Amino acid sequence: MIDTIIHFSLILLMPPLLLGIIGKTKAAFAGRVGAPFLQPYYDLVKLLQKGSVFSETTTWVFRAGPVVTLAATLVAATLVPLGNHSAPISFTGDMILFAYLFGLSRFFTTAAALDTGSSFEGMGAAREVTFSCLVEPTLFFALISLARMSKSLTLSTMLTYTSPGIWITAGASMLLLVGALFITLLAENCRIPFDDPNTHLELTMIHEVMVLDHSGPAFGYILYGAAMKLFVLGAIFMNIALPARTGSSLGDWGVFVVGMILLAVLIGVVESIMARLRLIRIPQLLIAATILSAFAMLLILR
């Protein structure tokens, strides 16, 4: 019961903090002080109190976009184990529902973007669906590997099964898996080198350009939902990359929170030292990630 409460409060409260940490890390690299860690929370509160501007071309689809996206992400977040703690809801086949819930949220984000009739948002939407279609097989290769290792078909068992021992017995495939999943994490959340979350107005943008016309509370939902997606996919990644176990329930929660903070710092470092890829290179990197995870699967099947 306490674990469930902690799970829900972490899911609801922690995601914007990751964005704050990423921002602070990037500022440190650039030699700036940077915005406070809690800046994303302030932004969200501010946005929720702001008025909205709606484009004349938009319809109910535009308004439904952020709502459905946030709801689908929230439901997906209840299926993911955090650290060594199983998810509050866990059943056979939940990993497929998990993947398809993100598909649902993508459908509505892109539909809302197309509803504005702007060519820029159309471009962003086209890129978003094309790239994430290439990410899907990577995720499923990784899920097959995890299912094979843990002999289980629930996300919680698959991800909490990993332990430091696995890194010794199946180190090579774990390394490939971590590499592929990190690329997936960055691509799905539109971070550098796939997309730059700090600029809005360039022809090369993906996620940010899709939400150009959203404003006020709706934009707040979008930012919150995006942060939550980063948190959820990050939690999956950290479960595989850093399967540290303390033995005590509270200790595991501590390990998880520290792990997520480390992940945010890592993303901040990647964003500071790398430039964005040219758009035509992105599919190549995504297909490379798919092949990496396919290799990981082969090594585990062997």
Added chain:
Amino acid sequence: MSYDTSFHSDIYGMHTHTESFMAAGWQTTDYLFAGMVASVVLFGISGLPGLFIKKPGWGQLIATGICVIAALLGTGTAVQTVVTGSSTAGYLIDWHLPFGPCEFSADPLSALFLTPLFLASGCCAVYAVAYWPAREHPGSEKKLTFFFGLLSAAMALVVLARNGVVLLIAWEIMALSAFFLLTTDQRDPDVQRAGMVYLIATHIGTMALFILFAMLRGTTASFAFPVPHSLSPDLGVATVILVTALIGFGAKAGIMPLHIWLPSAHANAPSHVSAMMSGVMLKIGVYGIIRTVSFFSLPPAWLGWLILCLGGVSALSGIALASAQRDIKRLLACSSIENIGIVFIGLGMALIGIQTNTPLLAAFGLTGCFIHILNHALFKPLLFLGAGAIIHATGTREIDRMGGLSRRLPRTAPLFLAGSLAICGLPPLNGFIGELFLYLGAFNDAISSPLPALALVAPLLALVGGIAVITFIKLFGTIFLGSPRSPEAAHAHEPPLAMLAPMSLFALFCLIAGICGQLLLRLVTPAVASYAQLPPAIIDRMESSVPLASFTLLNLSLLLLILAIGLFYTRQTVKLPCATAATWGCGYLAPTARMQYTGTSFAEMASNLFAPFVTVSRSGPSLSGPLPAAARFCYATTESILDRVLIPVFQAIGLAFSYLRRMQHGQMHLYMLYIFATLFVLMMWRH
């Protein structure tokens, strides 16, 4: 007369006596079977009164009334038969024709295919009243109404037939009615060409079926279907029978590379006919393959893998083709190839499971296959009927000329959205449930099998699902969102209730089936158990290992959460100031609707990635000098398999035959010489 299929050999001695039938007392299954037969007869005769009534419109209304009654009766009895799971109340007409008595019967497998058939026929008949009204089409309406009923009846007969020749007769009636339906608009050259390609393709398929049933007759000495699981797969003719079944029935199902007739036929037929062809007629092909395999005691090892590979190729290339289309109905037709591919993946998985004696795999594969068949028969007619409403409203099939229709067609838009979400397999709609079973089959194989090659189905399905999202976001977005790209789109109008009601019914079923996956499972498990001869324990194990109740719970909580956040958002926006302005054009001052991303530009990136399946031809202007002349840019996507493989092959064959044609010169005396020479050679050979 009712009988048990197990004493097939005795049938010939028996005669039908309706009186004794009545005296013996009817069982429930007899009533159910009689209901289905009555429904078939009603569909068959539904168009007849219209042929004799002079006053336009009355014939169509009478036909629709009969079709609705037939659909209610047929769907009810078919669902009952499926759920009770008791097989084969039969009916036998012992006529004195050379191919033996004419037998019909319905087991859970037949009833499973009949359920969507009757439902879709009824809905499409209602739709036709508003879509193809007799007032506006006095010439073609009678023909359309008559053949529509005949098509439904013939498809049902194919599924009910238990005799090869009877099946072929029904098959031919079905194929020809479909031809007359799709050439309704016969003055249009596109329609003529599509009709011709369809006619040739369907007859190549029929030719393979003639070989199939001749071979079966050679094996069992009767045109009656062999008792299920009675033939040995090691027989020499087994391979021939199965391959001809794959060609003959597969061509009707539209699997790659036998799909060439499909996109143009579905695109050029009236929309409710496309809905029937895509939603139901393709499945009759799948039924044929499933039925043929059931004659054998064990499917041979190669068959499962072949079907699985064909399914994988069809799914991937079908959806890649669909993503590049600009014609709304051609896009939906290509996506049918994808969905048939998914059905084949499930079937292949099941056959591999049966062959390798892994019953759980067989159960997962077959359940996924059957559920997807039902699902596709719900959302594909919904989308085709929606496409009809859009074409009705705008007068064009080109999606790049549409846009902003969700304002003009506020009721059609959410229905079409529901269909799009369902076909992408997204929760909480029904497409998800079928794919779930296939995924679980693949994952189970990944866990338990020593060499889990089947596990690769999961990433493949994921990729196909991803491309489906591209395709249907493109379709929905280009048609309904943004601003109108042409005056036709700007003045579109909502379709009448007779068109909206069938679509709403399909959408409602999609939602109910998506939330309560148990209903779908309940429908297919009897057929799965009887077809794969699985003991109840295996079915129970599969049912208990897939907690559909949890999926229902999460789907419901998803809907509730959407509702709650939506309400919260509306309350917030009411309180806060709210303004409207033009879409932010990134500083550009005079944006026009033509600057919007079109469907083609939306899918351009994806089509480049799927270059093996989709060829892109660009004819661009070459600009030179400071003041280049007016130029024209043309971008078209074509189909690789047709253009690069089939057309060159057919051209080579045509060239070879052109030499043979020189012998055909019309000079009678030389023809007589040919006959003499042939006879002479044969005589020399004999002695």
